[in-house]
Amino acid sequence: MKLTRTLAALGVSAAISLAAGSAFAQSAAQRAVDAAKQYSGEEITIVWEAGLQSLDPLNFSGPLWEKLTGIKVKVVEVSTAEMFTKILQEHRAGTGAYDALNVVPSWLPDLAIAGALEPLDAYVDKYGFREELQEIAPVYRDNQMKHDGIIYGFPDDGDVFVLYFRKDIFEDADNMKEFKAKHGYALAAPNTWKEFREIGQFITDKYKGKVHGAGFIRVPPLAMFMFQERFRNEGGKFFDADSMKATINSQVGVDVFKAMVEDNKFMPAGVESWGFVEALSAFMSGQTAMVVSWPPYGRWTAGYGLDEKVLSWVPKTTIAGKVGYALPPGGHPQLALGFSLSVSSSSKKKEAAYLFIQWLNSKEISLQRVQLPYALRDPFRDSHFASEEYKSRWPDAVHYLDVLKAGAVSGLLDLSLLQTDKYEEAMRQGISRLWAGEDAQTILDDVAASWDKTTKRIGVDKQQAVYKAWAAKPNAYPN
Numbered sequence: 001m002k003l004t005r006t007l008a009a010l011g012v013s014a015a016i017s018l019a020a021g022s023a024f025a026q027s028a029a030q031r032a033v034d035a036a037k038q039y040s041g042e043e044i045t046i047v048w049e050a051g052l053q054s055l056d057p058l059n060f061s062g063p064l065w066e067k068l069t070g071i072k073v074k075v076v077e078v079s080t081a082e083m084f085t086k087i088l089q090e091h092r093a094g095t096g097a098y099d100a101l102n103v104v105p106s107w108l109p110d111l112a113i114a115g116a117l118e119p120l121d122a123y124v125d126k127y128g129f130r131e132e133l134q135e136i137a138p139v140y141r142d143n144q145m146k147h148d149g150i151i152y153g154f155p156d157d158g159d160v161f162v163l164y165f166r167k168d169i170f171e172d173a174d175n176m177k178e179f180k181a182k183h184g185y186a187l188a189a190p191n192t193w194k195e196f197r198e199i200g201q202f203i204t205d206k207y208k209g210k211v212h213g214a215g216f217i218r219v220p221p222l223a224m225f226m227f228q229e230r231f232r233n234e235g236g237k238f239f240d241a242d243s244m245k246a247t248i249n250s251q252v253g254v255d256v257f258k259a260m261v262e263d264n265k266f267m268p269a270g271v272e273s274w275g276f277v278e279a280l281s282a283f284m285s286g287q288t289a290m291v292v293s294w295p296p297y298g299r300w301t302a303g304y305g306l307d308e309k310v311l312s313w314v315p316k317t318t319i320a321g322k323v324g325y326a327l328p329p330g331g332h333p334q335l336a337l338g339f340s341l342s343v344s345s346s347s348k349k350k351e352a353a354y355l356f357i358q359w360l361n362s363k364e365i366s367l368q369r370v371q372l373p374y375a376l377r378d379p380f381r382d383s384h385f386a387s388e389e390y391k392s393r394w395p396d397a398v399h400y401l402d403v404l405k406a407g408a409v410s411g412l413l414d415l416s417l418l419q420t421d422k423y424e425e426a427m428r429q430g431i432s433r434l435w436a437g438e439d440a441q442t443i444l445d446d447v448a449a450s451w452d453k454t455t456k457r458i459g460v461d462k463q464q465a466v467y468k469a470w471a472a473k474p475n476a477y478p479n
Contacts, residue, residue: 028129029362033068035127036355040070044353046100047087050077055310056375061360071352084421091116094346099353101342103153105144106416108340109466112147118343120151123354132363137408140380143473144340153340154361158380160407161229161333164297165189166289167324169203169211189326193230196329197263203289204266213266215288219275220431224424225336225414226292227431230256232412232477233330241471244464246451249444257440272435284315292328294336295378295404302394305373321395325403327410332478335411379404412478416470418458426450
């Protein structure tokens with residue numbers, strides 16, 4: 001895609017006017033641009049998730065920043081699975097190879113304690129960004145920006161799970177009448193997992209497998225986040241806060257594991273191996289009536305941006321205008337993954353890197369970025385949810401944004417500890433065993449034992465301090 005087409009499609013003439021200092025003369029974006037011009041001719045390097053995410057700095061924000069400031073942006077694409085390790089390795093080597101970083105928020109304590117991230121408070125005050133940071137939706141602002149009271153990253157991606165459902169099936173008069181007669185309540189987006197199972201089974205039975213009640217992402221690295229969400233909505237706690245013994249193998253955990261297996265029975269055969277694309281394809285083609293996934297599903301099912309060549313792999317939607325949006329059962333969706341913008345502590349161009357991420361994260365530039373159909377950045381500011389421009393993108397976009405806004409209030413944080421990846425790996429292995437048919441209690445007992453071993457190796461007191469700080473956050477557990 002040509003840059004000129006992207007700029008025209010998003011109305012970026014307003015952003016270009018930053019260079020002239022007219023429309024946004026007092027904005028944080030303009031201050032960043034003005035200050036960055038002293039570094040014109042230099043190059044900064046930013047680490048970005050490989051794939052669609054990286055098309056933002058490659059096609060849009062990087063070229064625009066260079067046009068405004070004269071600073072080139074080199075994008076280093078890294079898979080999410082390797083990003084934490086590469087950032088930490090580069091920090092320990094002290095090469096200064098990275099200037100700006102994308103950091104999954106659950107990694108932030110680990111990287112901050114390791115000294116890999118530059119504290120940002122002094123820059124925030126110097127360049128007047130603190131007020132705009134307060135406009136980031138609370139669940140991201142209050143949970144994904146600081147460690148030990150210090151700003152280390154700017155929340156930059158409103159990742160949150162959404163329940164998508166087929167309105168045409170749910171609002172069919174015969175379906176509504178039959179379901180009400182059988183279960184005694186209205187056919188609507190499920191509020192509980194019991195309702196989810198009853199609705200899902202009803203649809204699969206009614207349509208005789210031509211349409212299944214649901215089809216979820218079940219590959220262990222992603223199903224792990226769905227387990228975290230459901231486990232906490234059902235009342236589970238990850239650890240005993242006093243002893244730091246893992247409690248993942250409580251009755252709640254076992255019941256959730258068993259329920260996930262039961263749910264698979266009304267989903268399409270082979271769902272246990274489904275990833276992001278498989279679940280998307282099944283829903284877009286009309287094979288499933290419900291799915292829980294990230295915000296891009298909502299845009300693509302409406303057909304938004306699917307004429308972009310880089311989205312040619314996305315199946316053509318057969319359900320545009322037929323999709324409803326709701327919070328998943330339990331009402332507290334997982335804020336699965338997401339990204340914050342940070343500065344590498346080993347960078348030799350810290351100020352230039354900081355100015356770039358302030359500009360990226362600013363109110364006006366971020367609004368344009370979250371509307372890029374190919375870049376996978378999701379709304380995270382109050383102004384994004386209220387944007388009349390965004391609401392006009394497709395007929396039901398206003399309802400989509402309303403649900404994302406609700407998730408930005410009630411959403412649940414990913415578990416964040418020292419060496420979180422070790423705990424996640426044990427859970428991933430446990431889910432693989434679950435799909436293979438092993439006993440739920442046995443699996444979770446083994447996962448808990450692995451967690452306890454990791455905690456002991458790290459240091460119980462050290463990990464306990466991090467866990468208690470995480471658990472004290474307003475969105476660690478449902479209120």
